[in-house]
Amino acid sequence: MASSTPKNPKPQPDRTRRSERSRQAILTAALDLIGESGYQRLTIEAIAARAGVGKQTIYRWWPSKAAVLLDAFVALGEEAADGGTELPDTGDLAADLKAVVRATVDELNSPRFDAPSRALAAESVVNPELCAQFTERVLEPQLELYVRRIRAAQEAGQADPDADPRTALELIVGPLAHRWLLRTLPLTHAYADAVVDLALRGLTPR
Amino acid sequence: MASSTPKNPKPQPDRTRRSERSRQAILTAALDLIGESGYQRLTIEAIAARAGVGKQTIYRWWPSKAAVLLDAFVALGEEAADGGTELPDTGDLAADLKAVVRATVDELNSPRFDAPSRALAAESVVNPELCAQFTERVLEPQLELYVRRIRAAQEAGQADPDADPRTALELIVGPLAHRWLLRTLPLTHAYADAVVDLALRGLTPR
Amino acid sequence: MASSTPKNPKPQPDRTRRSERSRQAILTAALDLIGESGYQRLTIEAIAARAGVGKQTIYRWWPSKAAVLLDAFVALGEEAADGGTELPDTGDLAADLKAVVRATVDELNSPRFDAPSRALAAESVVNPELCAQFTERVLEPQLELYVRRIRAAQEAGQADPDADPRTALELIVGPLAHRWLLRTLPLTHAYADAVVDLALRGLTPR
Amino acid sequence: MASSTPKNPKPQPDRTRRSERSRQAILTAALDLIGESGYQRLTIEAIAARAGVGKQTIYRWWPSKAAVLLDAFVALGEEAADGGTELPDTGDLAADLKAVVRATVDELNSPRFDAPSRALAAESVVNPELCAQFTERVLEPQLELYVRRIRAAQEAGQADPDADPRTALELIVGPLAHRWLLRTLPLTHAYADAVVDLALRGLTPR
DNA sequence: CCATAAACGAGACGGTACGTCTAGTCTTAAG
DNA sequence: CTTAAGACTAGACGTACCGTCTCGTTTATGG
Numbered sequence: 095m096a097s098s099t100p101k102n103p104k105p106q107p108d109r110t111r112r113s114e115r116s117r118q119a120i121l122t123a124a125l126d127l128i129g130e131s132g133y134q135r136l137t138i139e140a141i142a143a144r145a146g147v148g149k150q151t152i153y154r155w156w157p158s159k160a161a162v163l164l165d166a167f168v169a170l171g172e173e174a175a176d177g178g179t180e181l182p183d184t185g186d187l188a189a190d191l192k193a194v195v196r197a198t199v200d201e202l203n204s205p206r207f208d209a210p211s212r213a214l215a216a217e218s219v220v221n222p223e224l225c226a227q228f229t230e231r232v233l234e235p236q237l238e239l240y241v242r243r244i245r246a247a248q249e250a251g252q253a254d255p256d257a258d259p260r261t262a263l264e265l266i267v268g269p270l271a272h273r274w275l276l277r278t279l280p281l282t283h284a285y286a287d288a289v290v291d292l293a294l295r296g297l298t299p300r
Numbered sequence: 301m302a303s304s305t306p307k308n309p310k311p312q313p314d315r316t317r318r319s320e321r322s323r324q325a326i327l328t329a330a331l332d333l334i335g336e337s338g339y340q341r342l343t344i345e346a347i348a349a350r351a352g353v354g355k356q357t358i359y360r361w362w363p364s365k366a367a368v369l370l371d372a373f374v375a376l377g378e379e380a381a382d383g384g385t386e387l388p389d390t391g392d393l394a395a396d397l398k399a400v401v402r403a404t405v406d407e408l409n410s411p412r413f414d415a416p417s418r419a420l421a422a423e424s425v426v427n428p429e430l431c432a433q434f435t436e437r438v439l440e441p442q443l444e445l446y447v448r449r450i451r452a453a454q455e456a457g458q459a460d461p462d463a464d465p466r467t468a469l470e471l472i473v474g475p476l477a478h479r480w481l482l483r484t485l486p487l488t489h490a491y492a493d494a495v496v497d498l499a500l501r502g503l504t505p506r
Numbered sequence: 507m508a509s510s511t512p513k514n515p516k517p518q519p520d521r522t523r524r525s526e527r528s529r530q531a532i533l534t535a536a537l538d539l540i541g542e543s544g545y546q547r548l549t550i551e552a553i554a555a556r557a558g559v560g561k562q563t564i565y566r567w568w569p570s571k572a573a574v575l576l577d578a579f580v581a582l583g584e585e586a587a588d589g590g591t592e593l594p595d596t597g598d599l600a601a602d603l604k605a606v607v608r609a610t611v612d613e614l615n616s617p618r619f620d621a622p623s624r625a626l627a628a629e630s631v632v633n634p635e636l637c638a639q640f641t642e643r644v645l646e647p648q649l650e651l652y653v654r655r656i657r658a659a660q661e662a663g664q665a666d667p668d669a670d671p672r673t674a675l676e677l678i679v680g681p682l683a684h685r686w687l688l689r690t691l692p693l694t695h696a697y698a699d700a701v702v703d704l705a706l707r708g709l710t711p712r
Numbered sequence: 713m714a715s716s717t718p719k720n721p722k723p724q725p726d727r728t729r730r731s732e733r734s735r736q737a738i739l740t741a742a743l744d745l746i747g748e749s750g751y752q753r754l755t756i757e758a759i760a761a762r763a764g765v766g767k768q769t770i771y772r773w774w775p776s777k778a779a780v781l782l783d784a785f786v787a788l789g790e791e792a793a794d795g796g797t798e799l800p801d802t803g804d805l806a807a808d809l810k811a812v813v814r815a816t817v818d819e820l821n822s823p824r825f826d827a828p829s830r831a832l833a834a835e836s837v838v839n840p841e842l843c844a845q846f847t848e849r850v851l852e853p854q855l856e857l858y859v860r861r862i863r864a865a866q867e868a869g870q871a872d873p874d875a876d877p878r879t880a881l882e883l884i885v886g887p888l889a890h891r892w893l894l895r896t897l898p899l900t901h902a903y904a905d906a907v908v909d910l911a912l913r914g915l916t917p918r
Numbered sequence: 919c920c921a922t923a924a925a926c927g928a929g930a931c932g933g934t935a936c937g938t939c940t941a942g943t944c945t946t947a948a949g
Numbered sequence: 950c951t952t953a954a955g956a957c958t959a960g961a962c963g964t965a966c967c968g969t970c971t972c973g974t975t976t977a978t979g980g
Contacts, residue, residue, distance in 0.1 A: 111951060133426050137940060148953040153942065187503075216425035219418050219481050220339050229484055237484075244503075254505045260485070261475070261494045262503050268474030269467070275425050275481070278435055278443075279466075288467045296502020297393075297450070297468050299460045317930055317972065343961055354932040359963065523924055523977070545838050549966060560927045565968065599915075624837050631834035631893050632751050641896055649896075656915070666917045672897070673887070673906045674915050680886030681879070687837050687893070690847055690855075691878070700879045708914025709805075709862070709880050711872045729946070729956055755935060766958045771937065 107154050119145035120152060121166040125210060128163065133213035136163075160217040160224045167210045168231055181243040187252045188294055190243065195266060195286040202274045202281060215275060237263055265293045313360050325351035326358060327372040331416060334369065339419035342369075366423040366430045373416045374437055387449040393458045394500055396449065401472060401492040408480045408487060421481060443469055471499045519566055531557035532564060533578040537622060540575065545625035548575075572629040572636045579622045580643060593655040599664045600706055602655065607678060607698040614686045614693060627687060649675055677705045725772050737763035738770060739784040743828060746781065751831035754781075778835040778842045785828045786849055799861040805870045806912055808861065813884060813904040820892045820899060833893060855881055883911045 123144035128136050138159055142149045156162045182190045201207050214232075218225035240263035247253035253262070269289050273281045329350035334342050344365055348355045362368045388396045407413050420438075424431035446469035453459035459468070475495045479487045535556035540548050550571055554561045568574045594602045613619050626644075630637035652675035659665035665674070681701045685693045741762035746754050756777055760767045774780045800808045819825050832850075836843035858881035865871035871880070887907045891899045 108950070113952070116952075138942085139940060142953090146953080148951095148955080149942080150944085150954090151952065154951085159941095212425050215482070216422040218483075219422040219425065222483065225483050229482055233482065233484065251505070253503050254501070257498055257503055258494060261491070261498055264475040264478055265471055265495065265498055265503075268476070268478035269470040270474070271478050271481075272470055272474035275477075276421070276435055276439065277424075277428065277431050278439065285467070288464060289471065292463055292467050292471055292502075293499070294502055294504045295460070295463075296498075296500055296504075297459050297463055297471075298500045298502070299457070300506065314929070314972095317928095319931070322931075344963085345961060348932090352932075354930095354934095355963080356933090356965090357931065360930075520924065525926070525976090528926075550968085551966060554927090558927080560925095560929080561968080562928090562970085563926060566925080627894070628834040628837040630895075631830050631837065634895065637895050641894055645894065645896065663917070665915050666913070669910055669915055670906060673903070673910050676887040676890055677883055677907065677910055677915070680888070680890035681882040682886070683890050683893075684882055684886040687833070687889075688847055688851065689836075689840065689843050690851065697879070700876060701883065704875055704879050704883055704914075705911070706914055706916045707872070707875075708910075708912055708916070709871050709875055709883070710912045710914075711869070712918065726955070729954095731945095731957070734957075756937085757935060760958095764958080766956095766960085767937080768939085768959095769957065772956080 112155065113151075116145065116147050116151050117155070120147055120162060121169050123147075124162050124166045125170060128209045128213055129205065132209065133216065136213070138162075158224070160214070160221060161227070163210060163213055163217070164224065164227055164231070167214055170207070170210065171232065179239075181239045183243060183246055185250070185252075187243075187247040188290055191266060191290045191294075192287050194240075195270065195290060196283045198270065199281055199283060199286050202270070212275075237267065240267070262293070266290060318361065319357075322351070322353050322357050323361070326353055326368060327375050329353075330368050330372040331376060334415045334419055335411065338415065339422065342419070344368075364430070366420070366427060367433070369416060369419055369423075370430065370433055370437070373420055376413070376416065377438065385445075387445045389449060389452055391456070391458075393449075393453040394496060397472065397496045397500075398493050400446075401476065401496055402489045404476065405487055405489060405492050408476070418481075443473065446473070468499070472496060524567065525563075528557070528559050528563055529567070532559055532574060533581050535559075536574050536578045537582060540621045540625055541617065544621065545628065548625070550574075570636070572626070572633060573639070575622060575625055575629070576636065576639055576643070579626055582619070582622065583644065591651075593651045595655060595658055597662070597664075599655075599659040600702055603678065603702045603706075604699050606652075607682065607702060608695045610682065611693055611695060611698050614682070624687075649679065652679070674705070678702060730773065731769075734763070734765050734769050735773070738765055738780060739787050741765075742780050742784040743788060746827045746831055747823065750827065751834065754831070756780075776842070778832070778839060779845070781828060781831055781835070782842065782845055782849070785832055788825070788828065789850065797857075799857045801861060801864055803868070803870075805861075805865040806908055809884065809908045809912075810905050812858075813888065813908055814901045816888065817899055817901060817904045820888070830893075855885065858885070880911070884908060 120141060123141045124136070127140055127144055136159065138149060138152055141147075141159075141162065142152055152162065156165070181194055184190055202211070214224075214228055218228045237260075241259045244253060244257075244259040244262050248255045248257070248259070266289055270281065270286065273279055273285065279285070326347060329347045330342070333346055333350055342365065344355060344358055347353075347365075347368065348358055358368065362371070387400055390396055408417070420430070420434055424434045443466075447465045450459060450463075450465040450468050454461045454463070454465070472495055476487065476492065479485055479491065485491070532553060535553045536548070539552055539556060548571065550561060550564055553559075553571075553574065554564055564574065568577070593606055596602055614623070626636075626640055630640045649672075653671045656665060656669075656671040656674050660667045660669070660671070678701055682693065682698065685691055685697065691697070738759060741759045742754070745758055745762060754777065756767060756770055759765075759777075759780065760770055770780065774783070799812055802808055820829070832842070832846055836846045855878075859877045862871060862875075862877040862880050866873045866875070866877070884907055888899065888904065891897055891903065897903070
């Protein structure tokens with residue numbers, strides 16, 4: 095155990111010397127380009143050219159086009175700083191969920207988020223490695239907030255304590271994702287409200 | 301009275317002279333290849349080579365790789381002949397839905413359906429034209445069956461007559477799609493049952 | 507030796523039922539197209555389309571694009587009806603040759619003849635089969651006229667009886683062809699005269 | 713004072729970074745392939761494959777297949793190093809010309825030179841741009857040697873001082889080219905001698 | 919005067935090569 | 950050593966033609 099630098103086949107580059115300027119330029123270029131031309135036409139070459147960066151600089155730090163996009167999307171999310179926030183808890187579960195779900199609908203309908211998140215979703219459907227990254231870094235932290243809010247409701251007696259919070263959350267999030275991804279019908283506040291109401295009340299008559 | 305045949309600059313080929321043999325070979329080759337190598341490596345050239353067909357024969361009849369795949373998938377579905385069937389109606393809505401949803405889970409977990417349907421879903425997320433075709437030809441006919449079954453349940457007094465059947469259906473299908481597409485957690489019969497139960501009972505305690 | 511119809515692998519079609527209309531249209535179309543777009547862009551499909559003819563009608567009667575062109579060129583030549591004529595014999599060899607050679611220069615410089623004959627020459631350089639046809643049907647009959655005129659001159663004592671008429675003719679025709687084919691310098695009447703004069707007089711001082 | 717570097721829309725690549733290895737491989741592959749299969753079957757793809765080179769590397773540096781061939785042919789000529797040499801001057805014009813012309817005949821009859829030079833000649837006949845390049849880089853330097861030798865002969869009193877050396881040269885070279893290109897009759901030393909003799913002596917009896 | 923067999927127009931077919939585009943790797947010069 | 954720049958090998962793209970192979974439709978005798 096003498097060698098202090100155990101040479102891997104591909105010795106990863108020295109992160110301390112990485113150019114922050116280039117990193118920013120690449121992420122910005124990726125977001126700009128996907129907004130302009132769509133995912134199909136987003137190429138590494140175009141990103142490099144737009145960012146004023148050598149292609150190798152991208153290949154050095156990211157394993158794929160989708161990975162660049164994921165980082166770009168995370169950076170976009172951090173701007174909006176909605177990562178750490180907790181879901182509201184006013185005591186009214188239905189109202190709180192509707193508020194959050196309406197905000198999500200607005201985000202999904204905003205062009206700024208739509209293009210990159212669609213691209214990531216599409217890539218994730220077909221690329222398990224990226225999918226794992228995407229869910230871990232973006233999706234699950236969001237879903238965890240729902241779990242906590244539902245659990246609080248259960249403790250407060252506003253929700254059936256036997257229900258699995260994870261399933262409950264997916265009962266709300268799943269339909270929204272379905273409409274958004276497959277564009278079956280428009281994704282509106284009214285629909286968001288209807289989903290929340292029905293998920294809380296259930297289909298069986300009371 | 302506008303002409304019903306607005307002549308395009310590229311006159312479409314004569315469908316009556318189309319080679320059924322080639323059509324079959326192309327669809328089969330597409331399904332085989334996507335099962336073997338995934339969507340990313342599925343190329344028109346590979347399909348043509350595998351099918352023993354000139355590339356132009358593909359370009360003549362399909363506008364894109366995704367369109368070939370959609371046709372191949374539809375053909376696959378017609379094999380299984382699940383297009384025209386009605387959902388079972390034993391009088392027990394929960395049991396009927398669980399049976400159907402479990403079958404869907406099995407289908408989504410089978411390799412034969414997984415690869416092509418993932419590819420189509422991914423492409424649809426990012427390609428509105430294909431998405432419209434996909435939903436119209438594949439998705440909506442399936443969803444319509446749910447609508448009818450739920451409506452029957454409402455008429456039989458087993459389901460809340462005020463609930464929108466469309467929303468109710470999405471409450472069940474959405475979560476399955478979500479887990480399948482984004483692989484957040486395994487897609488099992490148990491999960492399918494849990495979704496149906498919760499969707500019927502609702503999260504609010506009774 | 508009983509069979510009166512020894513079936514070849516490719517039984518050639520019945521010439522008596524050939525459509526003269528189509529034949530004319532094809533030759534005309536070939537000449538028109540080569541004049542418009544050059545040999546590089548002359549395609550069988552374009553000829554067929556322009557002539558309003560099926561491709562098979564061309565393939566039935568000609569073995570190659572170049573063969574069509576050769577026939578078209580021969581037809582063009584027969585229009586001009588210079589095939590059977592004899593070279594003039596006024597008793598003045600130099601004057602007679604200059605007259606003929608000037609006429610040839612004019613022909614080579616006329617756009618109507620230039621494009622197709624260039625194409626045939628180019629193809630001949632690289633395609634021995636066509637070359638044999640071309641020389642037999644077009645070139646040699648012309649050259650033979652020179653041989654006869656020179657031989658007459660030798661008999662009349664106007665030309666060295668020891669000289670080979672064939673070599674003599676090529677001394678005149680070769681330089682013209684050289685300039686025309688390789689465009690080294692302009693092909694003029696003055697040049698034609700100079701070639702004839704020098705070929706008759708010789709380079710050695712008298 | 714107009715700019716001397718009028719920026720083209722397609723900025724030409726950086727010549728200093730060109731791979732000499734690839735260039736050589738391409739030229740060699742082109743010569744090999746044309747010798748094996750003829751010009752008709754010489755394709756850019758075949759050259760690239762044989763040379764172990766990407767197609768783009770050919771398209772980057774040459775505008776057309778013919779341009780590759782021209783460079784390959786020039787390289788072949790430079791091997792033989794016959795570019796800078798002067799024609800021999802032993803004082804006997806006839807003997808000197810015959811020696812040179814016989815050597816040319818041998819070259820034209822050698823398979824190594826025949827295929828590529830035929831291809832270039834054929835292409836030149838039909839492609840003025842290539843023709844200009846071909847004559848400038850290959851043909852004219854050769855012809856200029858004849859002009860100088862003939863002029864020397866005129867100064868030495870061995871050739872008619874009134875004759876135009878350019879015409880005289882073409883009187884010799886033209887017939888050789890004619891026989892070679894159109895294969896009317898075999899191209900032999902005897903024919904070469906006969907042409908030189910007749911060109912010097914003239915057809916008119918002395 | 920039809921019957922029939924060919925040549926015909928049209929164009930789909932299996933292929934080959936085109937010239938372009940992008941991927942991902944490698945090389946160079948500057949810092 | 951990282952960077953911008955970009956040449957490199959590799960190979961898919963979508964297009965254009967090739968030469969072959971059906972399709973009906975003329976058309977032109979010959980039974």
